Amino acid sequence: MLHSWTLTPDEAVALQTELAGRVALAPLGPVRTVAGCDIAYDTFAPILHAAVVVVRLPDLIEVERAVVRADAAFPYVPGLLSFRECPALLSAITTLRTQPDVFMVDGQGIAHPRRFGLACHLGLWLDRPVVGCAKTWLVGDHAEVGPTAGDTTPLTLGGETVGAVVRTADEVRPCFVSPGHLCDVDSAVGLVRRVLSGFRHPVPTRLAHMAANEARRGEAASGYADTT
DNA sequence: GCGACAG
């Protein structure tokens, strides 16, 4: 165990500052498989569905997937997202029979107030490479990014480049890419650019998002059937 | 004090 998941928001903040020092940034090695991870929240119950879908490169064909239902024990607090989503993602990842070369999550990596976003936290627990690809800005400065799919512009924070703003498809709002662990900015951006398919979301997280949603809807349907 | 704030 890296640490306990039972803590207060204040303790979580302190833990992030401590763990940020353990994040390692280095070029990503050869990538044959990428595991997209995402979560769907239940409408009223504090329940969530974590999904992980593994695709192979370069054809982006799905090779395996895992979905798990879990309790949302930690509240959503900007800057502390990993404490809410990591436990469920970890249990889903544990059920995989194959070890992906790299993971990709819906959230920030080091482009974070304390340089410890969801991608970093998951990376430390797994001791595996993780790339963060968030749909909206959290921190950092950047110039306007080009309009064509694949265009990028640096995302800086405190004078250093922590990631990049990436146009993942033509005519769509850009995504914010930053390394989480065991990879660097160039590797993270390079990987994201290799898993695009004309949609705003990269294929791995796009499929995970759909899988998590299907799981959520499926459970809602069974619940109604029970009442009826 | 004021504004910002991943999913």
Add this chain to the structure above:
DNA sequence: ATCTTGTCGC
């Protein structure tokens, strides 16, 4: 994230 159908546009 989630509540929500159709609709305007390429």
